[in-house]
Amino acid sequence: xxxxxxxxxxxxxxxxxxxxxxxxxxxxxxxxxxxxxxxxxxxxxxxxxxxxxxxxxxxxxxxxxxxxxxxxxxxxxxxxxxxxxxxxxxxxxxxxxxxxxxxxxxxxxxxxxxxxxxxxxxxxxxxxxxxxxxxxxxxxxxxxxxxxxxxxxxxxxxxxxxxxxxxxxxxxxxxxxxxxxxxxxxxxxxxxxxxxxxxxxxxxxxxxxxxxxxxxxxxxxxxxxxxxxxxxxxxxxxxxxxxxxxxxxxxxxxxxxxxxxxxxxxxxxxxxxxxxxxxxxxxxxxxxxxxxxxxxxxxxxxxxxxxxxxxxxxxxxxxxxxxxxxxxxxxxxxxxxxxxxxxxxxxxxxxxxxxxxxxxxxxxxxxxxxxxxxxxxxxxxxxxxxxxxxxxxxxxxxxxxxxxxxxxxxxxxxxxxxxxxxxxxxxxxxxxxxxxxxxxxxxxxxxxxxxxxxxxxxxxxxxxxxxxxxxxxxxxxxxxxxxxxxxxxxxxxxxxxxxxxxxxxxxxxxxxxxxxxxxxxxxxxxxxxxxxxxxxxxxxxxxxxxxxxxxxxxxxxxxxxxxxxxxxxxxxxxxxxxxxxxxxxxxxxxxxxxxxxxxxxxxxxxxxxxxxxxxxxxxxxx
Ligand code: ADP
Ligand code: MG
Ligand code: ZN
Numbered sequence: 001x002x003x004x005x006x007x008x009x010x011x012x013x014x015x016x017x018x019x020x021x022x023x024x025x026x027x028x029x030x031x032x033x034x035x036x037x038x039x040x041x042x043x044x045x046x047x048x049x050x051x052x053x054x055x056x057x058x059x060x061x062x063x064x065x066x067x068x069x070x071x072x073x074x075x076x077x078x079x080x081x082x083x084x085x086x087x088x089x090x091x092x093x094x095x096x097x098x099x100x101x102x103x104x105x106x107x108x109x110x111x112x113x114x115x116x117x118x119x120x121x122x123x124x125x126x127x128x129x130x131x132x133x134x135x136x137x138x139x140x141x142x143x144x145x146x147x148x149x150x151x152x153x154x155x156x157x158x159x160x161x162x163x164x165x166x167x168x169x170x171x172x173x174x175x176x177x178x179x180x181x182x183x184x185x186x187x188x189x190x191x192x193x194x195x196x197x198x199x200x201x202x203x204x205x206x207x208x209x210x211x212x213x214x215x216x217x218x219x220x221x222x223x224x225x226x227x228x229x230x231x232x233x234x235x236x237x238x239x240x241x242x243x244x245x246x247x248x249x250x251x252x253x254x255x256x257x258x259x260x261x262x263x264x265x266x267x268x269x270x271x272x273x274x275x276x277x278x279x280x281x282x283x284x285x286x287x288x289x290x291x292x293x294x295x296x297x298x299x300x301x302x303x304x305x306x307x308x309x310x311x312x313x314x315x316x317x318x319x320x321x322x323x324x325x326x327x328x329x330x331x332x333x334x335x336x337x338x339x340x341x342x343x344x345x346x347x348x349x350x351x352x353x354x355x356x357x358x359x360x361x362x363x364x365x366x367x368x369x370x371x372x373x374x375x376x377x378x379x380x381x382x383x384x385x386x387x388x389x390x391x392x393x394x395x396x397x398x399x400x401x402x403x404x405x406x407x408x409x410x411x412x413x414x415x416x417x418x419x420x421x422x423x424x425x426x427x428x429x430x431x432x433x434x435x436x437x438x439x440x441x442x443x444x445x446x447x448x449x450x451x452x453x454x455x456x457x458x459x460x461x462x463x464x465x466x467x468x469x470x471x472x473x474x475x476x477x478x479x480x481x482x483x484x485x486x487x488x489x490x491x492x493x494x495x496x497x498x499x500x501x502x503x504x505x506x507x508x509x510x511x512x513x514x515x516x517x518x519x520x521x522x523x524x525x526x527x528x529x530x531x532x533x534x535x536x537x538x539x540x541x542x543x544x545x546x547x548x549x550x551x552x553x554x555x556x557x558x559x560x561x562x563x564x565x566x567x568x569x570x571x572x573x574x575x576x577x578x579x580x581x582x583x584x585x586x587x588x589x590x591x592x593x594x595x596x597x598x599x600x601x602x603x604x605x606x607x608x609x610x611x612x613x614x615x616x617x618x619x620x621x622x
Pocket of ligand 2: 272
């Protein structure tokens, strides 16, 4: 393309607009600093105050002349990991500083360092400079290629688009406990290493593999291990990063990603959280999302565009395969699906062994005891658990991790940070009765799990806690087991009623009652365990686009709805009656246990049972 005035005019208009835009948006001094501090999650100011009150906030950095804060907090909703969260502060929040000081929270204000004068100066020089250089650049470019104005508009190119790791350094031995998924992936490594084995017999190498599983089960790890084992580069991007302000950015990122990948084949392209872009199109309340759909369409186009044998394997991860657009799952796209589940006992043991390798653990600690105590833990939870235990050990200047630190770490991960026990008071007594109520009902019911410990030391939001030894096989639960759980959960409230009287019962049982109601409801509507008969009337979580509980009604008549409510009520009332009975019949033991609990603040399960045995028989657990 030759230089001409017509061309100059054509070019300068969009450039002016872009430069102005960049100037306003990306280099304005007020947003500059906070942009550096990438805190993706956000929290409302109100929630932040609640976090402050709970003592979950560790550090507060204030930016933008007090308009924004980046906080470091830990809490059960944050997976009990310290996370950076952005909070928009209201225009005037004078009480905040006092509050932060009072709670002794690490506070740092970051004033707008660069005063406006300097920025104006920089702007005065920078703006024309940018204009001139970009003009020069564009002319060079348009001379050498045939691109039109569209090329100049690729905003996406101005930022880091995706992560590239030439070598992930992760091998299959780092991944444990998910053997079926691993097997599937070993084959893919062979595809990447020796494609000719497959092409020789006319086999098409799969293009895409979808990893499905809950967070922290090792999906990212597994994808990296494939790249590591096959010794190929690893390109990754997260679906949530596609959610951008401008339409078209996501699509252009996808295009760039695949362009780079093709240049570097063989390689792995990893798309994390693909559900963020890959939701079923044309659904959702509030209409579709153009940006997301464009991104998704681009992704589909790219995947169709390269031949199966180019050596690119796209691995995507999600925890919600049910909401993915069916187009994604069609042959030639993500036609292989691999489930990665929360590990079972054997899996947990294997994962613990992997993560115990580089830690100094006392030889008396048996990993299988830890594995036994942690049903429901994901791989990430287990890694976190050993790390927490190591931190606790170091804090006490010990040289080896013992079972004591591990126990503490497990408790913290399950129930949140430990608080300090109340001083003796009426409410401490009430909480003691409440907890002993749970514990004794649980102990005296044949179908209930054993008590592991009872404590008055608060954790997270709970003021006292009764821990039960989890049973391993949680997949099949009998009707009498559910009923026992309902009664156990009602034990706290029942003890309050009997000991303190109807007018003194407290809000402390609200969480228990929620569980009770949900268990009873599921007995009736999902498990066919009521007089209505073996009918499935509600799904666990049928409509992902609606909140829980919404949208699941209407599958049965109003008549049935009334029956359901009645059945739930009957179940709970019957259980409540039996629970009250147990409390009444064991009042002497309960009083005794409460005194001990108030004095010692924690009673261990075996000790608890030994005390009860002096008064009554404990049924053999089934
Ligand atoms: P996901 O991507 O499924 O959310 P990640 O792969 O990011 O989970 O896992 C986070 C971390 O948890 C890993 O870096 C690893 O330390 C640990 N982890 C998770 N699953 C496993 C596993 N199966 N074996 C070993 N470590 C694991
Ligand atoms: Mg991940
Ligand atoms: Zn309770």
